[in-house]
Amino acid sequence: MKRNILAACFILMALIAAGCGSSSSSSTSSTPVYTVAYVPGTGMNAPVQGKTTFQLMITKQSDGSAATGLTPTVSLLMHMENGMNHATPIDSVKESMATPGAYDCSVYYLMASGPGMGTWEMKVTVAGETTTFNPDVAMAMGTETVKATLYGPDDIVSGMSGTSYNKYYLFRDGMISAAMPSLKLFISHSESSLMEFKSASAGSVMSSPTGTITQMSVEASSDGGTTWISGTDNANGHWSVPGLTGLVSGQSTTILVKMSVNSQDKTTDGKTPSGTNEYASFSVTPQ
Numbered sequence: 001m002k003r004n005i006l007a008a009c010f011i012l013m014a015l016i017a018a019g020c021g022s023s024s025s026s027s028t029s030s031t032p033v034y035t036v037a038y039v040p041g042t043g044m045n046a047p048v049q050g051k052t053t054f055q056l057m058i059t060k061q062s063d064g065s066a067a068t069g070l071t072p073t074v075s076l077l078m079h080m081e082n083g084m085n086h087a088t089p090i091d092s093v094k095e096s097m098a099t100p101g102a103y104d105c106s107v108y109y110l111m112a113s114g115p116g117m118g119t120w121e122m123k124v125t126v127a128g129e130t131t132t133f134n135p136d137v138a139m140a141m142g143t144e145t146v147k148a149t150l151y152g153p154d155d156i157v158s159g160m161s162g163t164s165y166n167k168y169y170l171f172r173d174g175m176i177s178a179a180m181p182s183l184k185l186f187i188s189h190s191e192s193s194l195m196e197f198k199s200a201s202a203g204s205v206m207s208s209p210t211g212t213i214t215q216m217s218v219e220a221s222s223d224g225g226t227t228w229i230s231g232t233d234n235a236n237g238h239w240s241v242p243g244l245t246g247l248v249s250g251q252s253t254t255i256l257v258k259m260s261v262n263s264q265d266k267t268t269d270g271k272t273p274s275g276t277n278e279y280a281s282f283s284v285t286p287q
Helices: 002-017
Strands: 022-027 034-040 050-060 073-080 090-095 102-109 118-126 129-135 147-150 156-159 162-165 168-172 183-191 196-199 216-221 238-241 253-261 264-266 280-284
Touching: 034 118, 034 129, 050 168, 073 090, 073 102, 147 253, 147 280, 168 253, 168 280, 183 216, 183 253, 216 238
Parallel strands: none
Antiparallel strands: 022 129, 034 050, 050 102, 073 118, 090 102, 118 129, 147 168, 156 162, 168 183, 183 196, 183 238, 216 253, 253 264, 253 280
16 A cells, blocks of 8 residues: 555656646556556647657556556547547657656647647557546747648548548657758658558558558758758658758748659649649748
């Protein structure tokens, strides 16, 4: 009993230190083996539309000790106030190298939660046990662009339920520095009417008709499209475009991004490239 009380106190202290951020949690297992705590970031790392990182703290209920060597999975579903639901891209869940029982998670929220928008439901499954949380996600503030979309004819699917647009979502994947001007992106393809997302890199397998990505290119320009620099595929949807020019610390600039998948140019409206639909625009302020 004393150990269980100590374990509960430890988890409560972790949540308080992280600013809580979970409005509810529950486990589907009748005799759970593990206790899962959701520990969101705080301050600049608080949950927000776009890239968000957080931790899961997992302990054993038997003695409150850290549970290591596990492979937890995370799923996210937005319950919108208009009655519609959708998922969002999830990058990775990795065991922390620094803290026993901690698991580092990276997700990319399509939208914020709250009144007029909806509620995020996060399910964490560990060895068949599922715990549910409702993370609070803030709107992206300021002028920085956190995501953009590009798609083409192969991503427009017509069926009995209507036409769905399975777009490529391009997320900012970190800050950009004037001293080291490399734009980092995480690219994910929506499938099944936003109910599933798959990271986009060479070799990724998408739904029909795209299928396997055999060729993919990403290019960026920081001079209005005069010069285009080829990006590097870092696998699992992570891309970087190094060597951008003209970036000044603290000064907002626009970086254009264009993309091709299996020899098909993706555009902002899914149509043939013609002018400004050829690229997505990211407003960035280098450090």
